[in-house]
Amino acid sequence: MPDIMDGKDILPGHRQDDPIAGLMFYNGEGDECGGLILGSKKDENGNYESGGSITLDQYKQDQVVQMHYTDENSQMNYGFSVYDKPNTPLPELLDKHHKIINSELSEEEKGRELEKVWERNTQRAFMGKNPKGEVTIQLSDSKGNPRIRMVVDENDVPRMEFLDGEGNVTCKLSPEL
Known part of the structure; x- marks a missing residue:
């Protein structure tokens, strides 16, 4: 399943060995x-992984809706x-990514530069x-940090949390309050 953009496979071999x-x-x-x-996939001990995804991509980019x-092994995560x-455009970002990975920069510098490439x-x-x-x-800010969470937990107890940019709960609403 090639990822074609502008007539080129932008991720050659992507998912080629995945059981999908x-x-x-x-x-x-x-x-x-x-x-x-x-x-x-399932191993000889009966452990398994299963999954699925449907995505819609932004023009010349990657998924915006999934x-x-x-x-x-029965540990499930699913949603929208x-x-x-x-x-x-995604091909430009991938080109920058590969140049950074193959550069002479230190691992720390590469990490900082890659964060800049993928920041949005x-x-x-x-x-x-x-x-x-x-x-x-869960609603997150422009940096991907969770800022509002509405939860009904495994015991059917609801709560709503407001978080700061570091992930700390600054306000919590729950039935106990």
């Missing part, structure tokens, strides 16, 4: 613009996510269920 099948969506210009993937499901993407590539919203059994709606 699916469909890729392409727009009128022939660019990959989303897809549907499903897969699973419905997804993962299950690792919304992402921000930069306006810079963030999950902004999630609605779904996590492995702890909590049903959650």
Whole structure:
């Protein structure tokens, strides 16, 4: 399933060895613009992983809307996510990424430079269920930091949390209050 953009495979070999099948969506210009993937694998001890995803991509970019499901030995996470993407075309960002990785910079410098390249590539919203059994709606800031969480926990107890940019709860509303 090649990721074609501007007539080129921008991620050669991407997911080639993954145990998945699916469909890729392409727009009128022939660019990959989303897809549907499903897969699973099981080892000799009966441990398994299963998952699926349907995505819709921003023009010349990656996914901005995703419905997804993962299950690792009954530890499930599933839901709906919304992402921000930069306006810079994905092939340009991948080219910058590869140049940094192959540069003479220290690992620390590479990390800082890669953060700059991908800084507007963030999950902004999630609605779904996590492995702890909590049903959650989470809204994040432009840096991807969770700022508002609405949760109904595994015991059906609701709560709403407001968080600062560091992830600390600054205000909590729950039935006990």
